[in-house]
Amino acid sequence: MNAPETPGDKPAARPDPMPTNPMAWTPTAQQLALFDKTAFDERATPEDFQRLEELATEDPRIAAAYLQYVEMASQIEFVLRSRRVEGEVATGAAFRGQSKRQLRTWIGGGLLALAASLALLLARSGERDSGDRQLAADNPAPSAGQNAERSVDAIAGAAVIIDIDSHELIEAGVRVGDHLRSGSTLAFESGRASIEFHEGVVAVIEGPCELSITSISSATLRRGLLAADVPPWAIGFAIDTPQARVIDHGTRFVVDVDASNMVEVAVAEGEVELDGRQPGRDGDEANRRLFAGDGVRLGAAKNRAPLEAGKLVEFARQHLPVVAEQRDMEVIAGYQVDFIAGGKFPEERPGAWRYLVNQNSPIGEPGGYVELQWQEGPNVRDQYDANLAAADEPADSPSGYVALRRDSGHPGLGRFQVDDGIDRYAIAAFTVPADGEYFVRSGWLCRWEEKGRFPDKYLDLVIHVDDRPFDEHKYCYQSGLLKFQADLGPLRRGQTIYVAVGPNGYSYNDSFKWGFKIVRSLSSAINETTTE
Amino acid sequence: MGVNDNRRSPEFVDLLGEHGTQVFSFIRASIRRDHDAEDVYQQTVMAMWEAFGSFQTGSNFRAWACQIAKFRILRYYDSQRGRRQFSEPMLDLLVESRQEPARADDRIAALRRCIAHLTAADRQLLQERYMDGSSVNSLADELQRSSQSICNSLRRIRAKLFRCVESQLAGGTVS
Incomplete structure (x- = not known):
């Protein structure tokens, strides 16, 4: 490339235009998600960069907002290092003043390379003076x-x-x-x-x-x-x-x-x-x-x-x-509240919930999931299960034990118990009714059986959207309650959230109780509505 | 190429102190890998100092510095076998886009207030990521969560802080 190395031979740069009112326009949740992915996510693709270019070309405010987003992220470390959890400690002015003194010292000594390094350090993370160190000692972060x-x-x-x-x-x-x-x-x-x-x-x-x-x-x-x-x-x-x-x-x-x-x-x-x-x-x-x-x-x-x-x-x-986030959210669905009993087939059940088992694929690949069916009657519990004809011998099928009820359930057999090496999960699936930024909140999972007698027999919990990588994967040990949640990011109408409980290798007294809620950011919904 | 004049070093230091964060942000916005962005920033500061003789006092330092940074970014792209994140026109858009240097102190103060109002769990995650320098993968192992989940949480927190800072600067309260 033959690009000039400096702009010194160009006319003096244009003065900065007047600042715009930041409240006159703000990026949508999806645009912020694109900023973040482009700048910080290793999985960003050329298509993501291309998309950002297209948006910035259409609207120059996008470019400015993207820069401010990255700049804010660069300032987080400085702010965290220079503050108490509560209360103001150092101002940006003090930070800048010290950085200048330090830089003068270095440049005066002819150590420009070191000055550049120091400038980088100061620009990114701020000066850590003795006062800040003392504050850090006063407020040690947990290791x-x-x-x-x-x-x-x-x-x-x-x-x-x-x-x-x-x-x-x-x-x-x-x-x-x-x-x-x-x-x-x-x-x-x-x-x-x-x-x-x-x-x-x-x-x-x-x-x-x-x-x-x-x-x-x-x-x-x-x-x-x-x-x-x-x-x-x-x-x-x-x-x-x-x-x-x-x-x-x-x-x-x-x-x-x-x-x-x-x-x-x-x-x-x-x-x-x-x-x-x-x-x-x-x-x-x-x-x-x-x-x-x-x-x-x-x-x-x-x-x-x-x-x-x-x-x-x-x-x-x-x-x-x-907590602004909490004021900004609405509860869209709840596993227990929305649980609908009855209906042998999906088309008989209203609502956006489905109850599934990964009969034909590992967890995370919805193409292999199949519907559970509602059972009720004198000889069976009221539940969704795999509807095996030989209900007395559920071990005949890897999915035999799988069941979901209003507040409880059971996973299927574990990968060490079956020929195909696949853990079978009880899966609750919720299809998103509208575009927006979604979260799983208030999730809890507890093994039902006596825990102390079964060390090392864990359950695992997985949350994923469609066929993308797991958004959450946690383990519920024998000792009690597992709390879970997940930030799912911007989702489109029709995408499906899967929350699943698996046997983690062995199914053994794995009955569980659980509940969780699906919530959505109100501002993301408003932003998307406005944009469209 | 301008001529280096040591008598102007205080002026250079003042300008760099005022605009350095923005120049780095421009580079970081164009180069996703942290260490590479830091290397390019160092090269840019060196080039700025060497060319400072050509800088006219009173003109737009940020734009001048970002032009130098742009050439360094393009050189970096070339070193990556042509794998560019952004095209040159996009870099020009970023150079010309408006940031607000006079409000840097306000931004930091607003960010400080917004961080103070995060939940304890969110603050903890930020501290481990930014202060302890934990990688996403190590955080995922430590917290028994997936990397995707950690990435999503960090993205949500940064987006929340961004909205909060913008709201604060517009005269709103942290809510």
């Missing part, structure tokens, strides 16, 4: 080893501690990443802790408090101040108090229980339901719905000052993370 170790515990817990601001808890050995089983209680006198329930609810509690975890979507608050952020797929999350059960209907709310069992409830967003229909609890006040801005006090003496809901709401505002 990979810690994470790996704790991921084993993750399947046994109903909730996980995600933040601690309490010396009392720290001195007691409680750490971020610790898991709370159903029935366990978190109690402390001062400070705050944040926990994430496995259904996705994030709660902040402030001492003095006593909170017992009762399930992946409920807890009992005996004392203390609690604020909860409930994503759309966890609606129904409940907090039991001495005066009433507080049931979420899609919201952020705050509950305060004092030492006299007086309960205050306030709603920051959305709606909650109070259920106080139990003996000894307040009357009408404890059986009502509260909406954003509402507050109620239960079990208080008559002469107390009126409740100031705003103070409670302020606690939520200050301490709960606001």
Whole structure:
């Protein structure tokens, strides 16, 4: 190539045009996905680059947005290294000023090559001064080893501690990443802790408090101040108090229980339901719905000052993370909620769900999947299964054990038990009804049988879309609950999401319970609608 | 080719400090492999310094620097046996596209706020990828997830941050 090496012989470069209003236009979800694939995904193809070129040629804003996307990704490392988890630490101006001083030093010494290296380092990741190092020491990130170790515990817990601001808890050995089983209680006198329930609810509690975890979507608050952020797929999350059960209907709310069992409830967003229909609890006040801005006090003496809901709401505002993603999502389907019993053949079943087994192919190749059929009657369980004539001898067929019910199921035989070496999976398939960015959320899987007697007998869970590589592949060990989710990316109407449970080699007491939800990004749906 | 003048090094350093990230982003946007992009950036900075004598003070440094970077990118493409990610017209589009250097501080501040509002799990994944330097495959092994799943999650997080930053710069709040 004979391209000139520098533009020095060209006229002075044109001045930059005026900046555009970034809100006047934003890339669609599919365009952002293309940016990301082109810049960061090794599987990007020449067709992807070509597509981006075509888009940028049609609309120059695409080129600018692509550059800003890459620049933002380059700045992530700098920001992560120079910040506390909460609070501002270093400004970009300070970062740039230091980089200049460093560069001057190097160039003054004639070490241009080193200066170039330093410039690269500074441009990409920022200067790490002693203050930043100290902050890093103050806020050590968990090591990979810690994470790996704790991921084993993750399947046994109903909730996980995600933040601690309490010396009392720290001195007691409680750490971020610790898991709370159903029935366990978190109690402390001062400070705050944040926990994430496995259904996705994030709660902040402030001492003095006593909170017992009762399930992946409920807890009992005996004392203390609690604020909860409930994503759309966890609606129904409940907090039991001495005066009433507080049931979420899609919201952020705050509950305060004092030492006299007086309960205050306030709603920051959305709606909650109070259920106080139990003996000894307040009357009408404890059986009502509260909406954003509402507050109620239960079990208080008559002469107390009126409740100031705003103070409670302020606690939520200050301490709960606001997760834009969650506000931006809608639940499209749920395995349990949508389960349709009956109908021997696919055409007899309405809806977008199908129940399958990979009878003729390994998992991941939908061409070999076949439909399960509904069975009911005096001698069979109500379930979808492979409809073997010899139901008493299911081992005759690799798919013999495969079954799906409303909240449970069983995989088929494992690859070490059959001639063709293929694990047979119980598969729930959902066909996407419209374009958009899709996710699997609030997924859980639990072996039904006694676990302790069957070490090393795992289940595995696979999520994939059509015939593309697995989006998720996890293992459910004998010790408890597996939580799962997947980011599926932009999907087109008619594409199918497969969520499958397999025997992982051997089928042996592999009955399981499970549930999950399919959610979609609202903005991606809007963007696609607008684009089209 | 311009003449190198050591007396202008403070000016060069100031301009590079102000625009270096954008120049690197242009290179990184055109070369997917990190290490190759870093090599090309180093070559570009060297070439910029050698040619700085021809740069007219007060003119558009970013455009001048990106023109030099473009030639280095094309040379890199040639070294890859002609396997180009983008055509030269596309590189020109990227050079001429508008970025906002005056708002770099605002962008970093907005990004910082947006990262603070990620979920703990998303923040953890970013830290392991960007701070610990874990590869997608090693993250997949460690977290017992597929590489595809890790890629999807990182893509979702970056897209979320991008939308959040744009919203912040437009006067919105992190929500």
